[in-house]
Amino acid sequence: MKELGIDTLNNSKVIIARERIKRPLDKMNSKVNETIENNEYSRSCPCCRGNEDNISDETYVINKDNEWVVKSVKNKYPIIDENPLNEIKGEHEVIIDTYKHNGNFYNMIEKEFYNLLLMYKVRFKSLKKDENIKYICLFKNYLREAGASLMHSHSQILSLPFIPPDLENEYEVCDEFYKKMGINMYSHLIIQEIENKKRVIHNSPNFLVFVPEICRFTGDTVILLKENT
Numbered sequence: 001m002k003e004l005g006i007d008t009l010n011n012s013k014v015i016i017a018r019e020r021i022k023r024p025l026d027k028m029n030s031k032v033n034e035t036i037e038n039n040e041y042s043r044s045c046p047c048c049r050g051n052e053d054n055i056s057d058e059t060y061v062i063n064k065d066n067e068w069v070v071k072s073v074k075n076k077y078p079i080i081d082e083n084p085l086n087e088i089k090g091e092h093e094v095i096i097d098t099y100k101h102n103g104n105f106y107n108m109i110e111k112e113f114y115n116l117l118l119m120y121k122v123r124f125k126s127l128k129k130d131e132n133i134k135y136i137c138l139f140k141n142y143l144r145e146a147g148a149s150l151m152h153s154h155s156q157i158l159s160l161p162f163i164p165p166d167l168e169n170e171y172e173v174c175d176e177f178y179k180k181m182g183i184n185m186y187s188h189l190i191i192q193e194i195e196n197k198k199r200v201i202h203n204s205p206n207f208l209v210f211v212p213e214i215c216r217f218t219g220d221t222v223i224l225l226k227e228n229t
Contacts, residue, residue: 042101047152049099062115070119090159097153104153127159135160
């Protein structure tokens with residue numbers, strides 16, 4: 001049973017999913033797993049191709065030569081679930097980025113990235129069809145330090161029946177900025193950062209990647225689409 005609480009310090013909505021504490025964790029720092037991590041297949045990993053009996057509830061699969069290369073499954077320990085009797089209703093899926101146990105963003109080839117991004121797009125559009133859903137979040141934790149509970153490279157997608165307060169506040173800030181300045185705030189940021197140059201990580205025809213001058217977390221990176229400039 002999921003609960004929706006309010007943080008009294010900042011009035012933020014908090015999803016309480018007590019059963020997630022029971023989810024299994026890979027022992028990522030053990031010598032055994034250091035060896036396994038270098039292999040393409042691990043017998044004990046439910047996300048590896050060949051271990052399909054250990055994982056079920058597939059929601060979408062991308063195949064090549066009659067074998068899956070990327071798949072999405074329902075999260076066994078979801079933050080939220082589909083039960084209409086719960087206070088909050090949505091979906092929480094795990095996307096297995098690659099069938100390779102040792103695959104990750106640092107060694108995937110272009111075609112593998114294409115398939116993964118295609119999966120993101122397919123699942124986003126599918127979850128968006130539910131008229132009760134107000135927000136969809138795609139996220140990825142890399143290594144235990146970032147909150148990952150599995151060694152096998154994976155992403156997660158979450159649909160919510162409300163817009164998180166932080167985003168609602170961002171929309172309000174953008175609206176006020178436009179009314180005052182007469183320009184889209186993101187377009188203004190793009191122009192400003194390109195002129196400044198110091199914080200730009202990558203500047204392509206379609207996107208600008210930069211480190212914001214002031215940010216909540218060390219290492220925050222912003223990716224902005226240039227279509228409004």
